[in-house]
Amino acid sequence: MTAFSTLRAIPALASLVGALLAHSAVHGQEFPSYQSTFRVKYERTMTRGDHKPMRTASEVDVHLFSIQTAKGRRVIAHLDAPAGTLPLDVALGGALLRGSKLSVEVESPTGRYLSKVLPTLTSELIPRDRTEASSEGTEKVVLKQSGIRKPAPLSYRSDTHPDDAACVLYARSLTSPVEVKVGTTPVVLSEYKHEAKLNGDDFRILEVNELLVSTRGTDATALETRIKIEAKETAFAQIEDGTARAILQQFDALTPMVRASFPGGMGARGKDANKQLDKLEKLIAKHPQSPLRASFPWLKDRLLAGSMQGATPLATFDGLPGKKAPGFALEGTDGKHYDLDELRGKAVLLFFYTYT
Numbered sequence: 001m002t003a004f005s006t007l008r009a010i011p012a013l014a015s016l017v018g019a020l021l022a023h024s025a026v027h028g029q030e031f032p033s034y035q036s037t038f039r040v041k042y043e044r045t046m047t048r049g050d051h052k053p054m055r056t057a058s059e060v061d062v063h064l065f066s067i068q069t070a071k072g073r074r075v076i077a078h079l080d081a082p083a084g085t086l087p088l089d090v091a092l093g094g095a096l097l098r099g100s101k102l103s104v105e106v107e108s109p110t111g112r113y114l115s116k117v118l119p120t121l122t123s124e125l126i127p128r129d130r131t132e133a134s135s136e137g138t139e140k141v142v143l144k145q146s147g148i149r150k151p152a153p154l155s156y157r158s159d160t161h162p163d164d165a166a167c168v169l170y171a172r173s174l175t176s177p178v179e180v181k182v183g184t185t186p187v188v189l190s191e192y193k194h195e196a197k198l199n200g201d202d203f204r205i206l207e208v209n210e211l212l213v214s215t216r217g218t219d220a221t222a223l224e225t226r227i228k229i230e231a232k233e234t235a236f237a238q239i240e241d242g243t244a245r246a247i248l249q250q251f252d253a254l255t256p257m258v259r260a261s262f263p264g265g266m267g268a269r270g271k272d273a274n275k276q277l278d279k280l281e282k283l284i285a286k287h288p289q290s291p292l293r294a295s296f297p298w299l300k301d302r303l304l305a306g307s308m309q310g311a312t313p314l315a316t317f318d319g320l321p322g323k324k325a326p327g328f329a330l331e332g333t334d335g336k337h338y339d340l341d342e343l344r345g346k347a348v349l350l351f352f353y354t355y356t
Helices: 003-009 011-020 113-121 241-261 270-286 293-308
Strands: 034-048 054-069 072-080 092-098 101-106 135-141 152-161 164-174 178-182 185-199 205-216 223-238 329-331 337-339
Touching (some): 054 241, 072 241, 072 293, 092 113, 092 241, 092 293, 113 205, 113 223, 152 185, 270 293
Antiparallel strands (some): 034 223, 092 101, 135 152, 152 164, 164 185, 178 185, 329 337
């Protein structure tokens, strides 16, 4: 018997399920505080004309703490991966969910990884009336993970999952392209597909696959970006109120340190970083068993690096002069792709900058 047929065939059971799920709805209603872990594969491929595609990929564990508060639902995310494979700027961050709007409030100014991933993993963003019964329809929604602020026309459907009758299939797709202009440059969202496998009892996301395809520019200079996200839940547990409050207090205490550790010219330097380090050491001593403790070593390394800047910066690069530079590929301001391996034997000047 499927999740849907159970609700339809046995009214008494449906009433019981409804009572049990009274605390687990969306759009302003309560949902139990919980923690979950997703194994997330993130892949971005950028292609311009006939140039060789530039591909970046990562596979990390995203630990989510979703906690209901008076101001809305707080979502705290911590990323964990083997050394050297973690995206540089996104180890810890947080967002606020009010109704159907998710606002990422703490994340690095570069990469914006959480802005792309959290909307895909947040179960509360799926309207409950689309999961408790088989349904289909259309809507217009701003897909923040696409970077385009214009509402996108989508079709959606939900039904019993074809591979697991105890679960629900929820799918959305773009019905027509969305075009905006950034300055004078056209940006088009040409494809969006989202397919999620939901638990048939509480309708939380168990697995999800998402694809976003957008194009910036026109003709031969157009840059196509494909973002593919695959995620699967590997752990789940509800959080008691006392533990939830402690996690929020610790994250709020960590937030200034997180902001100070981010790259892109936004971090603390010198004495400011040392002050944040002192606060972090005290927090570690006070909460040695914190659920957020996996972020402590990352923050310490970041803040230590910041505290060294401004004194004797050349000492940081003491072992590099005369050594072979690591290979890399970058896009220049002229839109062309440059591969260091193709420039061997030539003098190369790299100029990094940031702007808002």
